Amino acid sequence: MSLIIALMLIQPRAITCAQPLALTSTQCTGTTQKGNRCKNKVASGTRCHLHRESTAKKPEPTSTNTSSVQCSGTTKKGQRCKNRVKNGTRCHLHD
Ligand SMILES: [Zn+2]
Numbered sequence: 648m649s650l651i652i653a654l655m656l657i658q659p660r661a662i663t664c665a666q667p668l669a670l671t672s673t674q675c676t677g678t679t680q681k682g683n684r685c686k687n688k689v690a691s692g693t694r695c696h697l698h699r700e701s702t703a704k705k706p707e708p709t710s711t712n713t714s715s716v717q718c719s720g721t722t723k724k725g726q727r728c729k730n731r732v733k734n735g736t737r738c739h740l741h742d
């Protein structure tokens with residue numbers, strides 16, 4: 648058995664060819680929608696492309712802005728104005 652190992656050490660080609668990708672890749676640390684551990688393998692980092700995107704995705708700036716309120720004015724068509732106002736209750740059109 649030791650002779651086979653010695654032969655592999657002599658031949659650098661055999662080592663590079665035999666080196667599997669699984670050695671460098673790790674299991675994704677993310678979780679699936681069902682709460683299970685993600686089984687995807689990642690070559691670099693700790694998360695696969697699916698969970699890397701979800702974490703990198705930033706929330707919409709409009710949804711986080713809670714200080715602004717919808718304008719209480721109405722449009723010419725009689726519909727509620729969709730403009731957001733930070734101060735007061737009406738936008739610059741209905742002020
Ligand atoms: Zn994943």
Ligand SMILES: [Zn+2]
Pocket residue numbers: 718719720721728729730737738739740741
């Ligand atoms: Zn308005």
